[in-house]
Amino acid sequence: MTTNRRDFLSAAVTAAGAALTPELHHTHDHEHQAVPSDLALRVKALESLLVEKGLVDRAALDTLIDAYEHKIGPRNGAHVIARAWADSAYKQRLLTNADAAIAELGYGGMQGEHMVVVENTPEVHNMIVCTLCSCYPWPVLGLPPVWYKSAPYRSRSVIDPRGVLSEFGLDLPADVEVRVWDSTAELRYLVLPERPAGTAQLSEEQLAALVTRDSMVGVAKVAPPQAGVSA
């Protein structure tokens, strides 16, 4: 078993003027096992300590977790996209002042304070990454999936976007222009995907049902409605 992490913590905290010596036994060799992991126990212990010290309120923690597990996710973004497809005036507002347009539908807040929406067309394909950490537009897409936060996506999206898209099953024609948006500041990006063919008769709700998270990150297109599903 490696002691690197324990050594690191000791070193880091010694540097901070303290002598923290947690026993971080958890290693990746046996991650995600059925018994509670060491990390699960350690986070639980930390929470108890912070609660006992009066530093955090458990009910506030529950509020945060509930919001991102059950209320804030890509259905919000899909609502925005469907409205833009259905209402060209809204689409213009969305592309020129995304914060206000997204707020019209009741969305906004943490990690979406400064939004920019970029439009995919037959000629231009936009995709979003954060090479330095994992910045992502929470109010419209929820918390990011593991792949978005992973080293492969963060490292390759800027140097080989077409290769990455290919792994997602999207092979772009050679003449399409690819624009990659690296979220290096506090601007958060959302892709307005192309409206698929065969959707002229669909309601806004039906359009929203077609829109996927991946299409709003720009690693997929929105598929046309399946036969029998359309209005």
Next chain:
Amino acid sequence: MNGVHDMGGMHGMGPVQEQKNEPVFHEQWEGRLFALRRAMGAWRKWNIDVTRHEVELVPPADYLRMSYYERQFVAFLVLLAKRGFITPKELDAGKPALGSTVAVPALTVEKAAALIAKGAPASRDVPVAPRFETGQRVRARNINPVGHTRLPRYARGKLGTIDRDHGVFVFPDTNAHYLGEKPQHVYSVRFAARELWGQQVAQQDSVYLDMWDDYLDPA
């Protein structure tokens, strides 16, 4: 800092692996940690740039081996100790030191709801003149600060074009070190993919980065 977190353009990380129907939190502790970090952030003893930099300070071999939330946890523990919220002894014992005072939580349910709904804007309503205008050619500075920066290595020294001005924002390079917000303009800067990566990439492709005035020189 020229850390392993600055991954743009690196090779050898393998294919992107997408999990279908992935849960928001893979294990319960990830959600608890996510919420704990926000609840402690409400004490305003650090800022978002400080927290990002603390994760960057995780040594590279650990950084690559750990999951996102593992890195967050390690950095969080260090930050809690650095800012005096907990002592090593308390962490070992799992309970407060004898005779320690009991605080009143900074983040209530009401404030948590407000934080979710409103966030914490990084823009600043101060009159700072922009150094560049839309369409202007710029060169990203070739700087290698040992501290926090949001200027990735792959763009340093490269030629780009100002695509748009987003207004005035807090500057992370100082803010991450408690050296002030130094508000300045942030721009989307367009870099041709070939300027960044050479002739083997598609001629029409590009990468847009958000850059502060202090990252740029006129070209």
